[in-house]
């Protein structure tokens with residue numbers, strides 16, 4: 001069967017799903033990407049600290065700004081998102097982490113997404129991964145993929161600060177050393193693999209999925225092409241809405257239309273709800289004032305936005321101590337590890353109250369993760385040349401914000417509220433984690449390596465002072481997800497509810513933050529989506545009319 005796909009957004013998941021679909025010669029796959037190809041940008045290619053730091057705010061960044069963070073001193077957060085072929089995989093920190101089993105199994109058992117679980121998604125992540133380690137570490141090859149397009153490399157750590165200082169300190173305070181965090185239980189401290197080639201340059205969706213297959217005549221990638229809306233055809237029997245293609249501004253700024261049998265939205269956590277709303281899918285209260293007629297009344301579009309807030313702990317290295325050769329470490333800890341029993345009881349009480357915007361389903365799933373002692377905090381240990389740095393990251397925030405359009409012009413950024421710390425639970429856990437980071441740094445094994453604490457600073461000692469520090473210095477992890485979530489905006493086939501042939505394939509389908517940096521999972525979503533779509537004939541789309549007709553009339 002010949003099927004033409006139009007993929008909106010050549011980002012992390014977009015190029016993964018597009019490349020996989022183009023393996024089938026009967027498929028024609030047209031990718032429209034708003035950014036340039038970026039192949040001559042050495043800051044994308046090199047994964048050195050200065051290169052990574054040069055990307056935010058540059059021409060390949062949308063450089064979004066959040067609404068003031070009402071629960072974090074009204075700060076405005078700068079949210080980097082890649083505007084270039086490869087999307088955010090071109091500008092990210094390249095950590096490649098597999099999520100935990102409990103997170104992914106919840107998609108099926110709690111969010112009702114049949115077929116989306118640890119077994120299917122970890123296999124899909126493995127299909128994306130080509131793992132190699134030069135580390136003298138007991139990495140478990142069976143936890144990784146070895147034939148996928150994304151090169152994932154782990155290096156041997158050198159230097160004593162971590163091996164003789166921090167890791168023993170984590171163990172001395174009740175944590176543990178992991179041997180490989182990729183097999184479903186990330187708990188413990190370990191050296192993070194990165195999405196990079198053995199020569200340390202970035203491996204990402206543009207150079208690893210797309211470029212090796214750029215010669216396929218059925219895979220057409222158009223850069224500098226910004227999609228402004230889905231074009232709708234006639235729906236049958238008042239049934240599901242049928243897309244006939246999309247409208248976009250081409251590289252010359254000309255308004256153009258491209259037709260397809262299926263439209264796949266891969267615009268990311270802000271881009272995808274933006275295109276849905278511009279196309280009339282969303283909450284009529286948001287669409288109507290902008291003069292957009294509602295095609296599908298779907299108020300969940302753009303809601304459920306979540307981000308993992310971060311805190312920090314910094315101490316100066318002692319004179320003559322070097323961090324050279326240090327590899328980035330991740331230390332995942334569970335509630336029972338992080339909290340003493342009084343604190344656990346307090347956190348357990350706080351988690352019972354859902355903040356606005358958190359669905360009952362997600363609330364129950366979060367309580368279940370907490371009670372089952374699933375990882376709740378990650379301490380990211382940084383190879384900073386002068387300092388010992390831990391960034392505590394809140395893995396499973398309860399707070400939920402939203403992202404919505406404020407204009408019918410696609411070039412105007414959506415307005416979004418990250419709602420960080422709207423839930424007191426979130427602030428409580430990150431505060432305890434910041435205090436715990438100080439405990440690591442003041443253990444006997446670390447003492448010879450560090451001089452004075454820089455942040456939070458010696459004057460921060462009480463619970464209130466720690467809490468104020470966390471609120472005032474909150475950082476982003478750049479992991480916004482969930483704005484077109486499985487179970488509310490898309491069904492288990494990734495089809496947008498109320499449509500016959502519009503699908504979402506990117507981080508916006510993730511219903512709840514995983515205990516991970518999400519790009520590995522997002523590649524896995526691209527892989528799994530391609531498997532599902534390859535197996536779904538066009539008659540499945542046509543059946544949506546019948547289904548919808550019966551839903552409405554019977």
Ligand SMILES: Cc1cc2nc3c(=O)[nH]c(=O)nc-3n(C[C@H](O)[C@H](O)[C@H](O)COP(=O)(O)OP(=O)(O)OC[C@H]3O[C@@H](n4cnc5c(N)ncnc54)[C@H](O)[C@@H]3O)c2cc1C
Nearest residue numbers: 009011012013034087088093094095227268271507517519
């Ligand atoms: C600074 C930073 C550091 C990060 N570090 C890490 C890390 O170390 N490890 C990790 O796992 N994750 C990290 N992340 C997160 C991770 O990179 C993202 O979650 C992931 O890449 C998102 O993938 P996506 O497919 O959902 O969206 P994206 O990759 O962002 O793709 C969306 C694409 O759609 C395009 N687009 C949007 N709207 C339109 C339109 N209207 N028309 C045409 N094209 C459009 C965009 O230009 C973009 O190319 C980081 C992110 C950032 C920004």
